[in-house]
Amino acid sequence: MNSDIALYTDHYELTMLSAALRDGTADRQCVFEVFGRRLPLGRRYGVVAGTGRIIEQLRDFTFTPEIVEWLRDRQVVDDRTADWLRRYRFSGDIDGYAEGELYFPNSPILTVSGTFAECVVLETFVLSVLNHDCAIASAAARMVTAARGRPLIEMGSRRTHEEAAVAAARSAYLAGFASTSNLAAGRRYGIPTAGTAAHAFTLLHDDERAAFASQVATFSKDTTLLVDTYDISQGIRNAVAVAGPDLGAIRIDSGDLSMLAQQSRDLLDELGATETRIVVSGDLDEYAIASLAAEPVDAYGAGTAVVVGSGAPTAGLVYKLVEVDGKPVVKRSENKATVGGRKTAVRRHKPTGTATEEIIVPQGSPEPRPHDRPLQRPYVRGGEIVPDLPTLEDSRELLRHNLISIPWEGLKLSQGEPTIPVVCQPASTKESG
Template identity: 65%
Template sequence: MTGTSTALLTDHYELTMLAAALAAGTAERRCVFETFARRLPNGRRYGIVGGTARVVDAISRFTFGDDELRELADREVVDAATLGWLADYRFAGDVDGYPEGELYFPGSPLCTVRGTFAEAVLLETLVLSVLNHDSAIMSAAARMVSAANGRPIIEMGGRRTHEAAAVSSARAAYLAGFATTSNLEAGRTYAIPTAGTCAHAFTLLHDSERDAFAAQVEALGTGTTLLVDTYDITAGIETAIEVAGPSLGAVRIDSGDVGVLARQARVQLDDLGARNTRIVVSGDLDEYAIAALRAEPVDAYGVGTSLVTGSGSPTAGMVYKLVEVDGRPVAKRSSHKESRAGRKAALRRHKPTGTALEEVVYVLADDLPKAGEHDRQLVVPQLRGGQPVADLPTLDQSRQRVRDGLVSLPWEGLKLSHGEPAIPTVYS
């Protein structure tokens, strides 16, 4: 989407608030908005920040060109004075937040936007839509990667979600530790490794399974993966090895009790001399199914639907709240929707071994908490004067941050069972 305006990826009421603030003379007040999650999705022990780089890019393209202004005028969304203000809009404020791939917990100040009310309020919907989606996908994907215990996972959820969401989901999954994606647009846009071979339709196209396998091996070589469960798996594996030989790269099982079938397939492959042929399983897998297969002879997993839907938690539940006006802390006090006043930052305390102990959230205007030798500040600059900072993390750096974060969690925090957050949030 590079070069495309993101200005209308927002809610109508952001613009009506702007128009009213401009008329009231309050639009230029200096404000701080903070993005955070009041709680983690039900049963989750941690969250992982996703979409930071996409937010930075989207903010840089949040401008109102002739097409956007004409749309607002034709729909009478705002008055002429507001349209004139929007024509010159460029976000010129500052953004700080948790880097992509960082763990987060309830109350963590994930993204702080500073600027005038007018320029900062317009970003609410855009920031939340990206962070809520990508963080939900990354958090679910990280649980799957932990459950896989080192075995690679292929992301293949493009047919189970919106076409644009499929691309950002593939990116989030890769950041969380997935090995490859089936989505070619994600590969082009983000330089993510892609993978894929054949579906059942390819087998059904041919007069026999043998003909289908022979055509695939002829085109892709013996290192390919043959889908062996179109008809009978046992017969399919036997035919696959007859056609490709014992150097066949892998077989894929996409249906049935994949644990039992993988066990039977391993015995059969070994008996046929194909001891190095890998077994890939797919078919409605999630982190629980992957964990249940840990003892089975499975070499790789393919995950689709559960990944792109956040494995039951398709949003991270983040909110974007005003916490400071002209240096004065402000807070919402509605029942069950409270926010804490003041611009905040956070540090994470660790044991000397590197195990995380607690998330300390503090107001920058107050005395800063004393950081120990093993503690780490979490909030970093992302935009200054509306421009992205020079040293934003790369994809590989964010992938490493996820790995390092998961290693730092207490072992209870990696459990898939319901429970409290892996570490407590302490307000200083």
């Protein structure tokens, strides 16, 4: 348990809490929704990720006596608020899109309802998790599409904050990556881990053959040998000389990967290593991966671009109060597309299963149509986590299915509009009556 979770919180959440406890509004029943006003520039869909991490940490989101004392000493909160924080446990409801669901502008990804007090303190933590994890999963999903079925290894841990790296590995796996280099992610989430050697291992040894021989002796000829520390052709010759033609794979981490993949394939074949796979890495993003589609590449290692969201390092999601005591509220200065009230969301499909639009209805439900699919599911009821939540594998499978269900243009890497429109409709009179 991380006892700091409740302090993953902006100072102003607690000042608002203090004032609301004092004036009696803290107990008003509220609904907060998480959504994005727009997708990152040029993106056509977002991928929901992180909800599982929120739920699994929710039971630890409590203010320990030490934390409360610190908040009181620093005069962040007054005595009344300190008492309230000591007793805090979220007792409301959380609903939301499943991880692996696609989202678009204004999709109500997460809905948190309860008293103002108990919901407002969750804002920063909830947004941190979703803004990070959705950004990574959304970028990673594009790389998976670009890889056209070839496996991807996530190896970006060193390019991002050490804990963010663990969450990034989880999001990338959810998005369809085959494995990660990150051992903490392997242990925490059961994600397959992968890795063999860096250039340092070759430099450590007296020569390249000595390094390769050591690696093969330890991990068998099925290992992956990194062949670009010195001369790549010589590296491949050394690799096959040491491991034999049944060598598992070579990895190339620099240079013009397109040309090198072809040359390496030819050389491996010439040396009889026709089954030896070629793994390429080195600043690969979705565009670089797509450009290698025709080359004899067997697997991709992607690092920096995954963990920084490939140009969109944050998802830009917000956590907005939309309902107080059953009445919709909205910030007047916002653009008119913003609508108050708790939303219900469904995705509408053609009979063939292709998604056509997302319907969101404030304070009610849409008139049911065949091939509609509800997008929200319960996560927490009265403070209790509902049983049988989807696993990471379930989410991975859901995303795979979702990416098949959207119109094919939506999978293009080029800039464009959101793949399907999100339409805000009034409630069906029958339902909202």
